[in-house]
Amino acid sequence: MSDHLLSTRGFTRDRAVTLLDVAEDMADTQRRQVKKLPTLRGTTIVNLFFEDSTRTRISFEAAAQRLSADVITFSAKGSSVSKGESLQDTAQTLQAMGADGIVIRHPSSGAAHTLATSGWTRAGVVNAGDGTHEHPTQALLDAFTIRKRRHGDDSRGRDLAGLRVVIVGDILHSRVARSNIWLLTALGASVHLVAPPTLLPTHTEGWPVTTGIDLDAAIDDGPDAVMMLRVQRERMTEAFFPTAKEYASLYGLSVARADRLPGSSLVMHPGPMNRGLEIAGAVADSPRSTVLEQVQNGIGVRMAVLYDVMTGERAA
Amino acid sequence: MSTVITGAQLADGTRSDVRIDGGVITEIGSLPAAAGERTVDADGLLLLPGFVDLHTHLRQPGGEGAETVLTGSRAAAAGGYTTIHAMPNTTPVADTPGVVEQVAALGEEAGYVDVRPIGAVSKGRKGEELAELVAMARSRARVRLFSDDGSCVADPLLMRRALEYARIVDGVVAQHAEEPRLTAGAQLHDGAVAADLGLKGWPAVAEEAIIARDALLAESTDSRLHVCHVSTAGSVEVLRWAKRRGIRITAEVTPHHLWLTDESARDYDARFKVNPPLRTGEDVEALRAALADGTIDAVATDHAPHPAEAKRSEWSAAAMGMVGLETAVLVVQAAVVETGLLGWPEVERAMSRRPAEIAGLADAARPIAVGRPADLVLLDPSARRRLSVDDLAGKSTNSPYLGQDLPGRVVATFFRGAATVLDGRVRDQAEVAAW
Numbered sequence: 245m246s247d248h249l250l251s252t253r254g255f256t257r258d259r260a261v262t263l264l265d266v267a268e269d270m271a272d273t274q275r276r277q278v279k280k281l282p283t284l285r286g287t288t289i290v291n292l293f294f295e296d297s298t299r300t301r302i303s304f305e306a307a308a309q310r311l312s313a314d315v316i317t318f319s320a321k322g323s324s325v326s327k328g329e330s331l332q333d334t335a336q337t338l339q340a341m342g343a344d345g346i347v348i349r350h351p352s353s354g355a356a357h358t359l360a361t362s363g364w365t366r367a368g369v370v371n372a373g374d375g376t377h378e379h380p381t382q383a384l385l386d387a388f389t390i391r392k393r394r395h396g397d398d399s400r401g402r403d404l405a406g407l408r409v410v411i412v413g414d415i416l417h418s419r420v421a422r423s424n425i426w427l428l429t430a431l432g433a434s435v436h437l438v439a440p441p442t443l444l445p446t447h448t449e450g451w452p453v454t455t456g457i458d459l460d461a462a463i464d465d466g467p468d469a470v471m472m473l474r475v476q477r478e479r480m481t482e483a484f485f486p487t488a489k490e491y492a493s494l495y496g497l498s499v500a501r502a503d504r505l506p507g508s509s510l511v512m513h514p515g516p517m518n519r520g521l522e523i524a525g526a527v528a529d530s531p532r533s534t535v536l537e538q539v540q541n542g543i544g545v546r547m548a549v550l551y552d553v554m555t556g557e558r559a560a
Numbered sequence: 561m562s563t564v565i566t567g568a569q570l571a572d573g574t575r576s577d578v579r580i581d582g583g584v585i586t587e588i589g590s591l592p593a594a595a596g597e598r599t600v601d602a603d604g605l606l607l608l609p610g611f612v613d614l615h616t617h618l619r620q621p622g623g624e625g626a627e628t629v630l631t632g633s634r635a636a637a638a639g640g641y642t643t644i645h646a647m648p649n650t651t652p653v654a655d656t657p658g659v660v661e662q663v664a665a666l667g668e669e670a671g672y673v674d675v676r677p678i679g680a681v682s683k684g685r686k687g688e689e690l691a692e693l694v695a696m697a698r699s700r701a702r703v704r705l706f707s708d709d710g711s712c713v714a715d716p717l718l719m720r721r722a723l724e725y726a727r728i729v730d731g732v733v734a735q736h737a738e739e740p741r742l743t744a745g746a747q748l749h750d751g752a753v754a755a756d757l758g759l760k761g762w763p764a765v766a767e768e769a770i771i772a773r774d775a776l777l778a779e780s781t782d783s784r785l786h787v788c789h790v791s792t793a794g795s796v797e798v799l800r801w802a803k804r805r806g807i808r809i810t811a812e813v814t815p816h817h818l819w820l821t822d823e824s825a826r827d828y829d830a831r832f833k834v835n836p837p838l839r840t841g842e843d844v845e846a847l848r849a850a851l852a853d854g855t856i857d858a859v860a861t862d863h864a865p866h867p868a869e870a871k872r873s874e875w876s877a878a879a880m881g882m883v884g885l886e887t888a889v890l891v892v893q894a895a896v897v898e899t900g901l902l903g904w905p906e907v908e909r910a911m912s913r914r915p916a917e918i919a920g921l922a923d924a925a926r927p928i929a930v931g932r933p934a935d936l937v938l939l940d941p942s943a944r945r946r947l948s949v950d951d952l953a954g955k956s957t958n959s960p961y962l963g964q965d966l967p968g969r970v971v972a973t974f975f976r977g978a979a980t981v982l983d984g985r986v987r988d989q990a991e992v993a994a995w
Contacts, residue, residue, distance in 0.1 A: 253756065331874050352874040353747075353758040354828030361827065362872075375876070377758030422758060445755035446763065 247556045248360045248369040249549050252380045252427040257403055260430050263548055264388050265400050270551070271544030274310070281547075284313035284554055289345040290338050290367070291317040297349055299515060299539070300372050300382075304347045307546035313345070313554070331355060335364035343367045345554050353377035368553040376417045382514050383423035385545040387431055389534050390469055392541065393510055405432030410462045412438045412495060413473030413522055414484075416445055420514045421473060425451055438462045440495065442484040459494065463501050469510040472497050472523045492521050502527040510534050562586070563977070564593050568602035568938065570928060571904040578607060580934035583977040588930060600979075602938055605971055608908050610642025610935035612915040612924050614705070614734070614812055615788060615860035616885065618644075618675070620666060621659070622651025627865035627955045629666035629675060630989075635863065635885040635954030637672040637980035640937035640970040643916065643924050644673050644885070648680040649710040655680035655691035657699035664701040671992055672980045674935075676919065679703040681722045681733060685711050690721060697729035704920045707734035709788060710835075712770060714740050719774060723783035732810075732918065734786040735774050737795070738836065742766035747876055749837040753822040759875065762837045764792040771795050775802035775809050786918055787811040789862050791836040793846035800855050810918050812860035813847050815884055815891035820844075820960060830871045830878030831960045834864070844895075851910055852901040858915040861888050865956030883959050886952050890966040893941060898967060904941075934977035943969035953986045 353375030360369040373379040519525040562581035577591035619627040648654030660677035667675020679696035696703040750761025778785035824832040850856040864881025916925035973981040978995035
């Protein structure tokens with residue numbers, strides 16, 4: 245158990261496996277007719293969203309509700325925050341209102357870390373995506389999904405040793421990629437990053453990964469999973485790549501490329517997808533695609549994370 | 561009344577008494593105290609010429625919540641400074657004789673240090689039209705340094721014109737070397753830490769490319785160029801090349817770039833957010849070596865006070881900059897003296913003589929000798945303490961060194977013969993005036 249979930253950097257194999265196993269238990273309860281557990285009754289969890297993300301917000305809301313927590317959602321966009329109220333004032337207000345846990349989504353890298361370490365609040369903090377830093381629950385649900393596809397009902401206690409995962413696309417701006425790099429490698433998988441040189445950080449030598457610029461070569465290596473990242477169309481105006489067409493031809497997962505993958509290889513995408521840009525619609529809808537399972541698994545994983553953080557120990 | 565500083569060690573290691581009277585050094589040697597004379601016991605202490613800072617942000621006019629000329633002057637005195645150069649990024653910008661004269665007058669009134677305003681290169685620091693460099697130079701503020709600091713003079717044509725035009729008054733353009741197109745939105749050195757933290761990178765090349773360009777512009781116009789806060793190993797190489805070529809280029813480095821690295825940002829503690837950003841250990845090593853061999857001429861603080869709320873936020877919303885006047889010589893001692901790279905004569909060169917020469921201050925550039933103005937600092941290199949807010953004397957406390965152990969202590973500072981600091985304490989304005 246832990247006090248906050250800010251990052252997957254520093255995760256041990258055992259911590260990751262334990263958390264995924266709790267998520268298995270939580271997922272099991274979601275197959276029952278009555279999905280609600282009494283675990284967090286009487287606690288208040290605030291979803292503090294400084295950035296729009298309907299999917300992640302709904303997933304966290306469902307997870308908290310199914311653990312019987314009281315849930316308050318605070319969409320800071322368009323509220324007093326956009327009129328200059330600081331993160332500090334918002335956090336202190338939520339503390340005064342009795343928040344036990346805060347799920348924060350913020351456009352600035354490190355905002356969750358700052359919130360958790362500032363002393364502005366005693367609430368447990370879950371990072372639901374901070375800028376271009378991390379999105380740890382997304383990585384956990386990705387790992388959960390890979391493990392589930394590989395091992396089915398026999399998943400508990402297992403890691404991802406020996407599996408090879410390729411992450412493709414805008415690594416530079418991707419919090420999903422960063423969290424997956426640390427988590428998947430902690431679980432024993434090897435990670436290969438593929439991106440145009442403009443969308444890779446200049447310095448990745450500190451990362452436990454290999455990198456490349458050739459998607460076809462990575463496909464022909466027969467990876468166990470290919471994770472496609474969403475590409476923001478505005479990157480074109482910043483000269484990261486010239487046109488959507490050229491990006492799709494070089495780094496899109498087309499049907500032809502997907503057909504060259506081994507039959508057991510998974511295709512993953514954190515959503516929302518740009519069909520026809522980074523992933524062909526037919527590939528996204530194909531049996532090897534885990535896109536909807538990732539969404540579904542997100543609820544059990546977030547229940548596990550909330551349980552872990554809300555019952556963790558914090559300095560008073 | 562005269563003062564005798566007894567038993568002081570000078571930078572060259574000799575031990576001497578020094579008499580000051582009427583604001584100048586009048587005698588050096590073995591000097592029994594005369595009747596009624598003040599004595600300052602300097603046994604075991606080091607006496608150096610007062611430090612000269614080429615790069616101070618005093619925030620006045622316009623930013624008085626963070627610092628004023630008076631509070632910044634006190635911080636300077638606490639750090640052993642007797643001359644500081646006030647950057648023009650105030651509100652209004654110091655781009656006219658009126659503003660620079662106001663800042664200089666506030667400095668005189670404060671009475672702790674010689675406050676020398678730096679004039680903006682361009683009107684409003686917008687990088688579009690030249691400011692009235694000559695009018696500022698010929699004003700009562702006698703401006704010799706010009707800078708758009710905080711902003712780079714990025715337009716090569718404007719930079720060329722500024723270099724040429726400043727020659728009328730034997731002025732120097734002090735460039736904040738940062739190619740703006742390569743650093744839009746940049747948050748931290750473009751390296752492994754920025755990659756981990758998901759912070760937009762500030763690439764070394766954005767500094768190095770401007771220094772190289774400006775060195776060539778200075779050469780082709782036979783003008784003088786000064787480079788502010790050099791922060792990368794590559795910049796050191798460019799400077800070395802330019803100096804070898806005979807280009808009239810000088811450079812400064814901040815204490816924090818000699819001591820801290822981007823690893824300090826791991827916890828998103830915004831006290832470590834500064835522009836140019838903290839770099840890598842290899843950069844720190846190269847900067848230290850460059851200061852030792854003279855490739856980098858001077859240590860300059862880039863003292864940048866900010867109110868607490870400007871730093872108490874998520875990293876990307878936090879202001880850039882750190883206070884540094886009070887701690888500069890302590891950090892220099894830790895970074896380059898105790899590591900064996902510089903002796904005290906070289907510290908004197910880097911913190912007093914060379915910055916004074918760059919700024920055209922002949923008196924302040926002189927070594928300790930009879931007839932020199934009594935701008936002096938008395939240091940205790942054997943002291944060591946954990947830095948706390950009580951050790952800061954300015955209005956803001958955004959120091960990255962709070963809680964760190966630092967060597968050395970400024971025991972006394974003399975400005976025009978009067979003690980501005982005595983027994984490690986900044987004295988009140990009235991006490992200074994009555995000395």
